[in-house]
Amino acid sequence: MRAVTPRSALASTGKYTSLVVWSLVALVPLVVIGLTSLKTPKDYATSGPLELPKSLTFSNFTRAFTDAKMGEAFLNTTFILVISVGGTIIIGTMTAYALDRFQFRFKKLVVALFLVATLVPGVTTQVATFQVVNTLGLYNTRWAPIALFLGTDIVSIYIFVQFMRSIPISLDEAAKLDGANHFRIYRSIIFPLLKPAIATVVIIKGIAVYNEFYIPFLYMPSQDLGVISTSLFRFKGPLGTQWEVLSAGAVIVIIPTLVLFLLLQRWIYNGISAGATK
Amino acid sequence: MTDVPAPTRESQTVVARFLDSLRASASGKKSFRQRLIPWLFLVVPLVLLITFTYVPVANMFWYSFTSWNGISKTKKVVGLDNYTEFFTRPDLYRVFFVSLYYLAASILQIALALYFATLLSFNTKFKNLFKGIIFFPYLINGVAISFVFLFFFQPGGTLDTVLGFLGMDKGSAPQWLGNPDIVNFSLAGTSVWRYMGLNFVLFLGAIQSIPGGIYEAAELDGASRWQQFRYLIAPSIKPIISLSFILAVSGSLAVFEIPFIMLDGANGSTTFVIQTVKLAFENNKVGLASAMAVILLLIVLLVTWIQRILVPEEEVDLS
Numbered sequence: 001m002r003a004v005t006p007r008s009a010l011a012s013t014g015k016y017t018s019l020v021v022w023s024l025v026a027l028v029p030l031v032v033i034g035l036t037s038l039k040t041p042k043d044y045a046t047s048g049p050l051e052l053p054k055s056l057t058f059s060n061f062t063r064a065f066t067d068a069k070m071g072e073a074f075l076n077t078t079f080i081l082v083i084s085v086g087g088t089i090i091i092g093t094m095t096a097y098a099l100d101r102f103q104f105r106f107k108k109l110v111v112a113l114f115l116v117a118t119l120v121p122g123v124t125t126q127v128a129t130f131q132v133v134n135t136l137g138l139y140n141t142r143w144a145p146i147a148l149f150l151g152t153d154i155v156s157i158y159i160f161v162q163f164m165r166s167i168p169i170s171l172d173e174a175a176k177l178d179g180a181n182h183f184r185i186y187r188s189i190i191f192p193l194l195k196p197a198i199a200t201v202v203i204i205k206g207i208a209v210y211n212e213f214y215i216p217f218l219y220m221p222s223q224d225l226g227v228i229s230t231s232l233f234r235f236k237g238p239l240g241t242q243w244e245v246l247s248a249g250a251v252i253v254i255i256p257t258l259v260l261f262l263l264l265q266r267w268i269y270n271g272i273s274a275g276a277t278k
Numbered sequence: 279m280t281d282v283p284a285p286t287r288e289s290q291t292v293v294a295r296f297l298d299s300l301r302a303s304a305s306g307k308k309s310f311r312q313r314l315i316p317w318l319f320l321v322v323p324l325v326l327l328i329t330f331t332y333v334p335v336a337n338m339f340w341y342s343f344t345s346w347n348g349i350s351k352t353k354k355v356v357g358l359d360n361y362t363e364f365f366t367r368p369d370l371y372r373v374f375f376v377s378l379y380y381l382a383a384s385i386l387q388i389a390l391a392l393y394f395a396t397l398l399s400f401n402t403k404f405k406n407l408f409k410g411i412i413f414f415p416y417l418i419n420g421v422a423i424s425f426v427f428l429f430f431f432q433p434g435g436t437l438d439t440v441l442g443f444l445g446m447d448k449g450s451a452p453q454w455l456g457n458p459d460i461v462n463f464s465l466a467g468t469s470v471w472r473y474m475g476l477n478f479v480l481f482l483g484a485i486q487s488i489p490g491g492i493y494e495a496a497e498l499d500g501a502s503r504w505q506q507f508r509y510l511i512a513p514s515i516k517p518i519i520s521l522s523f524i525l526a527v528s529g530s531l532a533v534f535e536i537p538f539i540m541l542d543g544a545n546g547s548t549t550f551v552i553q554t555v556k557l558a559f560e561n562n563k564v565g566l567a568s569a570m571a572v573i574l575l576l577i578v579l580l581v582t583w584i585q586r587i588l589v590p591e592e593e594v595d596l597s
Contacts, residue, residue, distance in 0.1 A: 011503065015397050022394065023411045025471065028440070029430045030415075036429065049429070049436045050443075091323050098319035105313075110320065117331045119582055121532050123551050124571035127558040128334035128341060131348075136329075151326030182315050211419045213535055218559070232421045233539060243429055250425040257417050265410065268417070272476065273483045 030254070037061065037247035044244040060248035064235070068249050072224070073231035080142055080216075080227065081209045084149035088156050088205050089198055096160035097186050101172060118154045123214060133219060144219035145227075149209055155275050156201045163197035164190065203264065203271035210257070228253055335575070341568035348564040360569035370570075373550040376462055377530045380549075383466035384526035390470070391477030392519070396507050399485040409482070413475035420472075424539035427468045431455045458546035465537050465547055472536070477522055484515040524585040528578045550574060 032049050037060050039053040047054070065071065099111060129148070138144040167190065175185045213229040220227070226234065235249050261268060342360055344353040364370050394412055398405055415423070430436040431454035438451045454464045488511065496506050512519070534551040537543055543552040550570070558567035 015402070019394070019397065019402075019408050022390075023408065026411050026415055026475075029426050029436055029471075032436045033426050033429060049434075049439050091326070094319040095323040098316040102316035104316045107316075110324070113324075113327060113332070117327060119575075119578055120331055120335055121528070121551075121574055121578055123532060123534050124554050124574050125331075125334045125338060127554060127564060127567045127571050128338040129330060130558075131337060132329060132333055147326070148330055151330035154327075157323075182319075186319070207417060211417075213420050213539065218555075229419055229421045232419070232425070236425070246425055247429065250422040253419050253422045257419065258414070261410070261414060261417055265406075269413070269479055269483070272416075272479055 033247045033250055036244055037251045039244050041242070041244055060245050061252065064245050064249040064252060067245070068231050068235040069223075069226055070228075070231060070249070070252055073226045073228050076142065076225060077210060077227040080145050080149070081206060083146050084209050085202055085205050087146070087150045088153050089201060091150060092153070092156040092160045092201060093191055093194055093198075094186070095157050096164050097190055099157075100161050100164045101169070101190075114154050114157060117152070122152060126214070126218060130218065138219070140220055140222050140225065142220070142225060145209075145212070145215045148215055148219075149205075149212075153205065156205060159197050159200055159274055160194060163194055167193050199267060200271040200274050203268055204275040207257075207268075338568045338571050338575075341564050342572045343565075345565045347562040348558065349562065353565075356565065360566045361573070363566060364569055364573065370553065373548060373553045374531075376547070376549050377533065379462040379466040380469060380530035380533050381526060383470050384473075384530055385523075387470045387474045388477055388519070388522050388526065391474050391481050391522075395478050395481035395485055396511055398482060399511070400503070409479075413479050415472050416475040416479075418472075420535040421539055423468070423472055424536055427464075427471075427536075428455070428540055431464050455541060456545060461541070461545045461547045465540070468536050468540075469533065480518055480522070481515060484518045485511055488514045520588065521585070524581060527581050531574055531577060 035051075035053060036044060036049065038056050038058075039047065040055065040057050040059075043054050043057075095114075099107070099114075133139055133144050133147070136147075138147055171189055171193075172185050175189050180188070210228060212227075213233065216225075216227045216230045217233065220230065223234075232249050232253055236246065341353070343355055343357060345356045345359070346353040394408075398409055402408065418426075433451070433453065437454060441451060452460050455461050492510055493506060496510055501509070531550050533549045534555075537547040537549055538552050541547050543549070543556065548556075551574075554567050554570045554574070557563040557570070
């Protein structure tokens with residue numbers, strides 16, 4: 001324990017001041033959007049952005065929800081999310097199992113293929129990916145983003161491989177002696193033990209899919225195939241300056257993220273660290 | 279682990295079978311079926327990887343040497359014309375200058391993240407609350423963030439009002455998004471707001487993995503907070519700091535969502551990636567766009583290569 005000297009008291013004030021200042025920087029833009037979403041059009045037109053609403057109205061939310069087709073958007077996002085995340089888990093664990101537990105010819109080449117792919121910046125290659133998706137007949141279907149989310153996720157494979165290394169090979173061998181084949185070992189021993197890694201992948205992949213904008217924007221231009229991001233984006237066009245409704249749209253999109261963050265904080269921090277440092 | 283059972287007959291045969299199987303695999307004479315097994319697990323991932331990463335990359339190189347418009351059946355080979363066009367047209371290569379704003383912003387972002395991560399690694403009241411507030415913007419949907427900041431920067435919007443409170447004359451507020459001299463500062467600032475939390479959480483995690491006893495010892499020795507940072511914290515999280523700088527370089531070239539959603543690249547906010555996708559999907563210049571994509575890919579590979587030389591990685595090789 002240190003004695004409270006004038007100098008350390010000053011340092012402590014500085015510390016909390018800077019934390020509070022950044023908290024304001026982080027929160028004020030969001031809070032203002034929240035306030036705006038609760039104002040009536042007249043109230044919005046006559047009040048400053050930081051003023052509280054004179055009376056609360058939720059009509060902006062119902063309007064944003066119906067006009068931006070948010071219900072449909074949430075359904076489409078959920079559909080894509082469930083299949084992409086589920087598929088990523090199956091594909092990622094299978095790949096990791098093969099790469100970590102087997103020695104085979106061309107293994108180095110396969111590993112190199114996965115490694116080099118992490119370096120390719122996704123957005124720019126869409127110039128050429130578009131032609132592939134189009135040729136496969138996936139354009140303007142929900143399967144285009146699903147295929148891309150499944151096919152280009154190498155980070156998950158890293159997470160699974162790293163985790164799998166901590167599962168002792170003696171478990172595989174014991175099962176092999178009991179007569180289990182490789183698929184059984186994968187399914188009944190490796191897969192259940194990978195649960196913590198699976199939770200990590202569900203979180204980072206889930207956030208990524210929920211927030212993805214460009215892939216659905218490019219591959220699903222049809223109005224019926226809006227996801228969260230694209231429906232909100234298209235909403236901007238017709239309404240232009242009706243900020244009370246646009247704000248409500250943004251709030252509708254942010255709320256699920258906020259709720260999940262509050263519920264799963266610890267998991268999210270761990271997942272993000274595991275995913276970003278590869 | 280103390281009482282080892284005496285070998286029964288059953289376990290002896292099991293051991294014998296195990297040794298046999300070891301011998302079989304060691305002799306390299308695996309059956310065709312055995313050799314096939316890993317490929318059964320890999321076939322789907324490899325097909326997806328090749329279809330959606332390698333085929334596009336290979337096509338991208340090929341398109342970059344043609345004047346293809348993305349639609350016609352034939353592609354005319356034009357050699358290096360697309361590459362010379364990019365480097366000689368100021369309206370195209372100026373996107374490099376736009377990324378400098380984001381590069382400068384990422385340096386500020388890393389410094390802020392380091393500062394807050396260090397602060398919160400010491401005892402702090404409401405630590406989890408501050409951690410959550412600093413990190414949360416990173417999780418928000420990019421379109422929602424764009425809406426938030428369109429409103430924030432609009433004339434008479436949040437920023438102007440706050441500046442008014444602080445005593446700035448409202449009439450003198452600049453057009454944060456309308457003025458081409460200012461727009462990239464505003465957008466790069468938005469990018470700091472969005473991504474600082476990610477760097478912060480990564481740094482904080484790294485700092486907290488330093489054994490706690492070291493600090494106590496240092497504090498007993500009378501080391502100041504700055505000295506603790508300079509001689510204890512900074513050296514032990516150096517790898518993640520340098521990784522962040524490297525990612526900042528490729529990240530500043532790959533900026534896309536915020537300027538695209540907020541302004542559609544207007545008022546001089548067009549970035550490298552916005553330019554590329556506009557050429558490809560709006561102007562039907564797939565050849566030229568592919569050349570730009572190839573240039574970006576080569577820069578990213580170069581930067582990663584430099585990183586590997588400067589910061590040798592101690593972990594992560596998949597095999």
